[in-house]
Amino acid sequence: xxxxxxxxxxxxxxxxxxxxxxxxxxxxxxxxxxxxxxxxxxxxxxxxxxxxxxxxxxxxxxxxxxxxxxxxxxxxxxxxxxxxxxxxxxxxxxxxxxxxxxxxxxxxxxxxxxxxxxxxxxxxxxxxxxxxxxxxxxxxxxxxxxxxxxxxxxxxxxxxxxxxxxxxxxxxxxxxxxxxxxxxxxxxxxxxxxxxxxxxxxxxxxxxxxxxxxxxxxxxxxxxxxxxxxxxxxxxxxxxxxxxxxxxxxxxxxxxxxxxxxxxxxxxxxxxxxxxxxxxxxxxxxxxxxxxxxxxxxxxxxxxxxxxxxxxxxxxxxxxxxxxxxxxxxxxxxxxxxxxxxxxxxxxxxxxxxxxxxxxxxxxxxxxxxxxxxxxxxxxxxxxxxxxxxxxxxxxxxxxxxxxxxxxxxxxxxxxxxxxxxxxxxxxxxxxxxxxxxxxx
Amino acid sequence: xxxxxxxxxxxxxxxxxxxxxxxxxxxxxxxxxxxxxxxxxxxxxxxxxxxxxxxxxxxxxxxxxxxxxxxxxxxxxxxxxxxxxxxxxxxxxxxxxxxxxxxxxxxxxxxxxxxxxxxxxxxxxxxxxxxxxxxxxxxxxxxxxxxxxxxxxxxxxxxxxxxxxxxxxxxxxxxxxxxxxxxxxxxxxxxxxxxxxxxxxxxxxxxxxxxxxxxxxxxxxxxxxxxxxxxxxxxxxxxxxxxxxxxxxxxxxxxxxxxxxxxxxxxxxxxxxxxxxxxxxxxxxxxxxxxxxxxxxxxxxxxxxxxxxxxxxxxxxxxxxxxxxxxxxxxxxxxxxxxxxxxxxxxxxxxxxxxxxxxxxxxxxxxxxxxxxxxxxxxxxxxxxxxxxxxxxxxxxxxxxxxxxxxxxxxxxxxxxxxxxxxxxxxxxxxxxxxxxxxxx
Numbered sequence: 091x092x093x094x095x096x097x098x099x100x101x102x103x104x105x106x107x108x109x110x111x112x113x114x115x116x117x118x119x120x121x122x123x124x125x126x127x128x129x130x131x132x133x134x135x136x137x138x139x140x141x142x143x144x145x146x147x148x149x150x151x152x153x154x155x156x157x158x159x160x161x162x163x164x165x166x167x168x169x170x171x172x173x174x175x176x177x178x179x180x181x182x183x184x185x186x187x188x189x190x191x192x193x194x195x196x197x198x199x200x201x202x203x204x205x206x207x208x209x210x211x212x213x214x215x216x217x218x219x220x221x222x223x224x225x226x227x228x229x230x231x232x233x234x235x236x237x238x239x240x241x242x243x244x245x246x247x248x249x250x251x252x253x254x255x256x257x258x259x260x261x262x263x264x265x266x267x268x269x270x271x272x273x274x275x276x277x278x279x280x281x282x283x284x285x286x287x288x289x290x291x292x293x294x295x296x297x298x299x300x301x302x303x304x305x306x307x308x309x310x311x312x313x314x315x316x317x318x319x320x321x322x323x324x325x326x327x328x329x330x331x332x333x334x335x336x337x338x339x340x341x342x343x344x345x346x347x348x349x350x351x352x353x354x355x356x357x358x359x360x361x362x363x364x365x366x367x368x369x370x371x372x373x374x375x376x377x378x379x380x381x382x383x384x385x386x387x388x389x390x391x392x393x394x395x396x397x398x399x400x401x402x403x404x405x406x407x408x409x410x411x412x413x414x415x416x417x418x419x420x421x422x423x424x425x426x427x428x429x430x431x432x433x434x435x436x437x438x439x440x441x442x443x444x445x446x447x448x449x450x451x452x453x454x455x456x457x458x459x460x461x462x463x464x465x466x467x468x469x470x471x472x473x474x475x476x477x478x479x480x481x482x483x484x485x486x487x488x489x490x491x492x493x494x495x496x497x498x499x500x501x502x503x504x505x506x507x508x509x510x511x512x513x514x515x516x517x518x519x520x521x522x523x524x525x526x527x528x529x530x531x
Numbered sequence: 532x533x534x535x536x537x538x539x540x541x542x543x544x545x546x547x548x549x550x551x552x553x554x555x556x557x558x559x560x561x562x563x564x565x566x567x568x569x570x571x572x573x574x575x576x577x578x579x580x581x582x583x584x585x586x587x588x589x590x591x592x593x594x595x596x597x598x599x600x601x602x603x604x605x606x607x608x609x610x611x612x613x614x615x616x617x618x619x620x621x622x623x624x625x626x627x628x629x630x631x632x633x634x635x636x637x638x639x640x641x642x643x644x645x646x647x648x649x650x651x652x653x654x655x656x657x658x659x660x661x662x663x664x665x666x667x668x669x670x671x672x673x674x675x676x677x678x679x680x681x682x683x684x685x686x687x688x689x690x691x692x693x694x695x696x697x698x699x700x701x702x703x704x705x706x707x708x709x710x711x712x713x714x715x716x717x718x719x720x721x722x723x724x725x726x727x728x729x730x731x732x733x734x735x736x737x738x739x740x741x742x743x744x745x746x747x748x749x750x751x752x753x754x755x756x757x758x759x760x761x762x763x764x765x766x767x768x769x770x771x772x773x774x775x776x777x778x779x780x781x782x783x784x785x786x787x788x789x790x791x792x793x794x795x796x797x798x799x800x801x802x803x804x805x806x807x808x809x810x811x812x813x814x815x816x817x818x819x820x821x822x823x824x825x826x827x828x829x830x831x832x833x834x835x836x837x838x839x840x841x842x843x844x845x846x847x848x849x850x851x852x853x854x855x856x857x858x859x860x861x862x863x864x865x866x867x868x869x870x871x872x873x874x875x876x877x878x879x880x881x882x883x884x885x886x887x888x889x890x891x892x893x894x895x896x897x898x899x900x901x902x903x904x905x906x907x908x909x910x911x912x913x914x915x916x917x918x919x920x921x922x923x924x925x926x927x928x929x930x931x932x933x934x935x936x937x938x939x940x941x942x943x944x945x946x947x948x949x950x951x952x953x954x955x956x957x958x959x960x961x962x963x964x965x966x967x968x969x970x971x972x
Contacts, residue, residue, distance in 0.1 A: 116737065139854075141845035141880050142837075144922040172852075173884040175919035197853070219857075227860035228853060260864075292805050292867040295736035295767050296557065296774065320867055321805045322798035322840045326736050326767030333737065348854060348865070350838045350846045357763035364733050364762045395836030396583075397791045399763045404582035405791045411613075412638070412669060413580070413789060416660075419668035423701075424789070426733040426761055439582050443614040478616035481585040 114365050121306055121335030125366045128338045129374075130215075130314060131162035131355065133386060134183075135195045136340065136347035138168045142390040143346065147179050149389050151186065153343075156382050158188040161374040162355075166193040166215060166340070170205045177209065184210035191253070198236070198256075203243045213253025213282065216243055219289075220268060221260035233268050237275055244279050255314060257285025262293045262301070270308050277309035283338060284309055288327065291320025291349070295330040302334030314338035317353050319345055324353040325399075329361050343386040344394070356383060360399040364426050377433035400432050409439040411446020418452050441487045443477030445470060453487060459495045469494040555806050562747055562776030566807045569779045570815075571656075571755060572603040572796065574827060575624075576636045577781065577788035579609045583831040584787065588620050590830050592627065594784075597823050599629040602815040603796075607634040607656060607781070611646045618650065625651035632694070639677070639697075644684045654694025654723065657684055660730075661709060662701035674709050678716055685720050696755060698726025703734045703742070711749050718750035724779060725750055729768065732761025732790070736771040743775030755779035758794050760786055765794040766840075770802050784827040785835070797824060801840040805867050818874035841873050848878040852887020855879045859893050882928045884918030886911060894928065900936045910935040 115124040134150055137143055145153070150167075157165055165188070170177035184192050191212040196202035198218035206214045218236050219228045231239075240256055247254040256276040258264055273284045286301060298315070305313060315331040315338070317324040328339045345354030356379050363370040370376070380401050387394055396402055406429040408417045416423035417438060429436045440449035447463070447470040454461050454469075461469065472490050476482060556565040575591055578584055586594070591608075598606055606629070611618035625633050632653040637643035639659035647655045659677050660669045672680075681697055688695040697717040699705055714725045727742060739756070746754060756772040756779070758765040769780045786795030797820050804811040811817070821842050828835055837843055847870040849858045857864035858879060870877045881890035888904070888911040895902050895910075902910065913931050917923060 139851045139885060141848045141850055141878075144883065168885070173915045173919045176884065223861065223864045224857060227864045228857040290865055290867040294770055294774075294802070294806075296740065296771060299737065319838065320840065320846070321802040322766035322795075323770070323802065325763035329735055329764070330737060333735075345838055348850060349848060350840060350843045354763075354838075361735070361762040361764065365735075392837040393834060395838060396833040397760065397786055397795075397836060399761065399791060402791045405761070407582045407790060409582055409789060410580045416665060416669040420664065423664045423668045424731055426731040437582075442585065443617065444580060444609070474614040477585075478614045 116333060119333045119335075121303070123332045123335060123337045124329070124362070125369050126337070127332050127362070128163040129355070129358075130164040130166055130193065130338050130340045131157050131190070131342065132166040132195075132340050132352070133157065133342040133346065133355075135166040135168050136316075136352055137342040137386070137390075139348045140346035140351065140390060142392060145179075145389065147175070147182060150179050150183060153386060153389070154183050154186065154188065156378070156385055157343075158186075158190045159375065160355075160378050160382055162190050163338075164193050164213075165190045166195055167211070168194070169196045169202060170194055170209050171196065171202050177205065180209040180211065184212075193253070193255075198239045198243050200239075200243060200246065203246050207247060207250045207252065211252065213255065214247050215255045215257065215285070216240070216247075217257045217259050217285070217287065219260055220258040220265075220272065221263040222265070223263060224260050224289075233272065237272055240272065240276055241279060244276055244281055248280065253282045255283045255285055256281050257287050257314065257316070259287050260289040261286045262288050262297065263290070266301075266304075270305070273305060274308050277311050281311055283312040283314045285314040285316060286331070286336070287316040288318055288324075289316075291318030291324070293317065293327055294321075294323055295326045298327045299330040299334040302331050302336045306335040312337040314340065316340040318347070318349065319351050319353070320349060324351075325357040325361050328353045328358055329365070344383055344392070344398070346386065346390060346392075354399070355379070356401060357399040360427060363431065367428075367431070371431065376431050379432055380434070400427065400434070404437075404439075405429075406434060407437040407439050409442060410444045411449065414438045414440055415446050415448035418448060441473075441477075441482040441484050443474045445473060445477070450487070450491070454491055454495075457488065457491060459491065461491075461495060461498070465494070465498060557774060560774045560776075562744070564773045564776060564778045565770070565803070566810050567778070568773050568803070569604040570796070570799075571605040571607055571634065571779050571781045572598050572631070572783065573607040573636075573757075573781050573793070574598065574783040574787065574796075576607040576609050577757075577793055578783040578827070578831075580789045581787035581792065581831060583833060586620075586830060588616070588623060591620050591624060594827060594830070595624050595627060595629065597819070597826055598784075599627075599631045600816065601796075601819050601823055603631050605634050605654075605779075606631045607636055608652070609635070610637045610643060611635055611650050612637065612643050618646065621650040621652065625653075634694070634696075639680045639684050641680075641684060641687065644687050648688060648691045648693065652693065654696065655688045656696045656698065656726070657681070657688070658698045658700050658726070658728065660701055661699040661706075661713065662704040663706070664704060665701050665730075674713065678713055681713065681717055682720060685717055685722055689721065694723045696724045696726055697722050698728050698755065698757070700728050701730040702727045703729050703738065704731070707742075707745075711746065714746060714750050718752050722752055724753040724755045726755040726757060727772070727777070728757040729759055729765075730757075732759030732765070734758065734768055735762075735764055736767045739768045740771040740775040743772050743777045747776040753778040755781065757781040759788070759790065760792050760794070761790060765792075766798040766802050769794045769799055770806070785824055785833070785839070787827065787831060787833075795840070796820070797842060798840040801868060804872065808869075808872070812872065817872050820873055821875070841868065841875070845878075845880075846870075847875060848880050850880040850883065851885045852890065855881055856887050856889035859889060882914075882918075882923040882925050884915045886914060886918070891928070891932070895932055895936075898929065898932060900932065902932075902936060902939070906935070906939060 168176045170180045193213045195215040313336040315336045317327040341353045341355040345351035447467045450470045451466040609617045611621045634654045636656040754777040756777045758768040782794045782796040786792035888908045891911045892907040
């Protein structure tokens with residue numbers, strides 16, 4: 091047992107913990123907006139395209155107010171030409187006087203633009219398919235037609251004095267030269283931002299970074315990005331887009347949208363707070379995230395996914411023995427997010443066979459009992475033994491500890507128990523806090 | 532309305548659709564294993580650290596067989612020193628004669644190694660914390676101690692003729708020089724693979740790519756990666772790790788694990804099948820994914836998340852009018868995955884106010900009715916009008932269409948209806964296929 095010849099002894103040169111944030115913004119990304127991003131919240135547009143979504147006017151207003159209170163920069167609404175009520179709802183939300191700017195999302199067409207600018211929105215998000223798939227099977231137009239329509243719509247919206255974004259659709263399956271051409275045209279006219287949309291959810295992070303970097307060298311305006319989550323990369327793609335110089339990210343609450351949706355607001359917050367906690371805390375009321383998610387989940391009749399970032403029921407629950415031990419010493423050992431930033435609580439799940447004696451010792455202390463380390467190890471083995479037989483809950487563990495404590499404290503005055511523990515059976519499988527909810531979404 | 536001066540007319544130079552896979556492997560990644568990766572399936576190790584998990588022996592065997600049938604390359608099991616039953620279960624699974632290689636996961640310690648090699652496993656995965664956080668608050672050892680322990684354990688496991696992996700823990704918060712030093716030492720001894728672990732879920736994709744690329748220049752052995760999902764990047768990080776030259780990815784079914792878990796098997800399959808469909812289909816039985824997820828979800832008492840990649844209830848449901856129109860013409864317009872690859876079905880959700888007349892025309896055809904395009908547009912407006920008032924289902928739409936058809940076909944013989952439609956109320960909010968499940972996880 092020795093280090094092979096030719097290798098130096100290892101000495102750590104790591105600076106003090108507090109100064110280290112290796113997962114923060116990359117200093118080599120000089121165009122990065124990781125610490126200077128904005129959110130275009132699209133629950134009331136993309137989210138309305140979620141299979142389960144039917145938002146009444148009252149619900150839309152409630153969601154818009156909650157989003158505004160959370161601190162999103164923009165709120166995007168369904169096109170007013172989708173239906174009569176969609177138009178009225180758009181007008182109603184514009185009149186609420188929210189801090190967030192109100193946008194509506196339309197096809198690149200004068201018919202839509204004329205209706206949109208009359209609703210009172212602060213800006214219009216225009217989109218048109220640019221991939222050969224969409225040009226062939228959706229609108230059937232060529233790139234010259236797209237460019238001419240775009241110029242007409244953009245000049246019209248600008249003449250009304252409101253913001254305008256031009257986005258391609260299915261950008262990652264579009265021809266790069268076509269894309270750069272059209273973006274340069276609209277930038278020259280003077281749009282507020284151009285949009286890149288991964289409409290089918292095919293993009294991967296390094297590809298996103300490359301496209302954003304390339305586009306950044308072609309246009310002066312801001313870049314907005316929209317990522318679907320079909321292949322599970324919507325949060326990561328948003329992050330790399332910001333690293334590459336994009337400034338605005340489209341999100342929805344819980345990511346609801348077409349198919350399995352887009353970048354979720356909560357997931358993006360998790361990513362961004364890990365990168366620059368101060369910036370995120372200064373802009374967004376993270377402690378309102380859970381209520382916001384519950385509001386939207388209720389209105390579209392879904393449960394919060396069990397594995398949701400931040401608000402999943404066990405996002406801050408630590409179970410394995412070595413994890414629990416370290417968390418008790420310093421939560422940063424196994425946590426990159428701080429639960430209290432979100433108004434949430436950390437749990438140690440020690441009622442199971444993977445538990446370790448450090449966690450049990452901590453529980454012994456909580457119960458105001460006095461056991462030595464050796465005794466804690468012995469009682470931990472008893473807990474593991476029962477944990478091998480069936481799921482445990484916190485009462486099981488407490489009973490075993492109290493019973494053991496009584497045995498070792500007053501050996502003379504207690505009847506022999508023959509190893510039988512007084513444990514109520516048929517209890518819920520988890521500890522008290524978790525056991526309240528019998529099945530998780 | 533014209534293209535500004537100085538801009539060329541745009542001509543598309545896009546090659547035919549079938550030859551284009553811009554979201555496939557990047558040709559510049561000459562070390563990429565995107566088309567040559569392996570899966571280490573850890574539902575029975577990392578997954579057992581999920582708050583809700585209690586796997587009986589029978590359940591473990593059922594899950595192991597299902598994973599093997601799916602085609603995973605390795606199955607990783609809980610350390611045999613966790614509890615007496617954990618050791619027995621490990622031995623039992625080794626005796627099943629599965630095609631997949633069986634691994635167990637232990638601390639970097641001879642006490643654990645001696646027990647592990649006696650269980651009959653094909654390999655041992657050794658892990659030790661290397662970040663200053665873990666060195667200070669978990670095991671309390673310095674890098675020299677870690678290196679010496681590693682050498683001893685690795686040589687012992689190798690002497691038993693089974694596979695050995697050495698992994699650091701919390702790799703992305705570890706000092707880079709420390710990491711490369713220890714990896715070079717263990718590579719020189721001759722491990723089968725070294726592991727990088729994003730234990731706290733802080734890593735981002737480009738950072739992963741850089742670390743893997745750097746490590747690839749230091750070691751000859753394979754590289755395995757393990758990503759937690761706290762900040763929503765576990766799938767993307769796995770993909771960029773493969774791009775950088777990692778070969779093996781740790782996953783669990785539905786991503787279950789500590790906190791909100793790790794890279795999910797299904798999500799990784801979605802990502803990889805988008806990159807190289809032939810390779811993935813040749814190795815893994817994707818049509819068994821849903822049953823596998825249901826088996827694990829049931830055993831840990833969770834629902835499949837509503838937005839799960841591939842198997843989320845609406846992952847292949849298209850709603851907005853322009854989406855539905857294009858999907859009817861060619862599903863690839865808005866789908867990067869093919870539902871039938873997974874034994875699943877595509878849905879068009881046309882019973883809502885966002886619907887378009889192309890989708891309604893398609894429904895008219897399905898009902899064997901005959902309406903002109905203009906008539907389809909008119910009936911679509913009626914559907915939108917009711918869709919503004921309340922959620923619709925497929926029966927609502929069919930009633931409106933049939934009623935309209937009867938009106939326009941036999942105007943003389945029908946009593947005046949005054950716009951009142953015969954639509955049953957109190958129906959479930961969605962179309963038939965979706966409406967069967969009243970609330971989604």
